[in-house]
Amino acid sequence: MGLFDFFLQKRRMSILPEDIVVFIIGPSGSGKSWFLSTLLQNPNVHALVKVSGEHKSSEVHVVRCRFEGIPNDILLVDTPSFYVDDGSDAEATLKRWMDSNDMKKSWAVGILYMHNIALNPYDDNLRLLKHIGAFRRTCRRDLSHNTVYVVPSVASEVRLSSERIEASMSRLQRETVDGGTLMCTTLFDGKSEIAWDIMQELFNNLEPCTRV
Template structure:
């Protein structure tokens, strides 16, 4: 199954409470402010998604949005996850993720993958274990419930507040991010990881291109 021209074939989206065995599922994982809700709002074109304007967590529950296509693939469900490591201890993100998996993710779906988002305004060198820590917590939420999705695509995001960062600094940070992504292979979960070479800056066609790379890597 090849995933091509998803941006052009997209017709509609709706919030969903259940995953079917014919669905393709993409989980969005990353720290607060990395752009998870922003990314989904662009692919799903939904005003039901609240997008954070800063580093404080906006996503405080798990939400799923099902996207449909004209003469295209199966429906793709994007799962917006709360940040697992945040200053807001009241969120209990891991517990909420476990509850969602138990009640919503109850059947084996057609295909599944993970997009890990990183805001390029944050130098990866500041917290070199951030990716590993977030993904380990994400994997723990599946423990004893369901198979952990291991196909991973890392996407750097650049918002309007970060547009003054020089190009050479951006390239250096992307390189550091890629190095951290490669080191995941030695972790507890054997992630099959890769990195999107462009950056998501709010364009839906770029977002869909990253999704296509993730899904086509499984074919």
């Protein structure tokens, strides 16, 4: 990479006043990177920088995109998972990224919370409110007023009974209400058109950041 390309890529990863920043958060195995890679395959989404197929799950991964029909650039931020047993400190990693990027500069901030309904529903480390709380602790300012959109996911090859799906969705809906967040009623199963629709629903609920 030449010096010009280096500075161009650095600028593209910086937050600009017209940018929409979307954080993709959730427990390990919830489908964060899967959702991002699927979304980037949609013909209506255009990555503005070369996207590496390999990135460490313990690091913050950012992609600047253009979406058809939206004038703003979209920064998609794939975050490391909290409450993992691999020794990594996701909160510290994300906080360092937050501290070096001022969210107030962006036009709007949205949060996609991914939740794999096939995971153990009784695992306390998979609770929505626990992860939302960890995410907010990393922020220099309160993001509680920004839109949190909960996305249930399940791989197409995973076979769950209709009763299990209904129970998992109902449990997630209760957590969503308790957390004052919004929930997508469509399961993300790896289809790029569903990923696109989920993003459109998120955009429809975003509010511009308050300028100070």
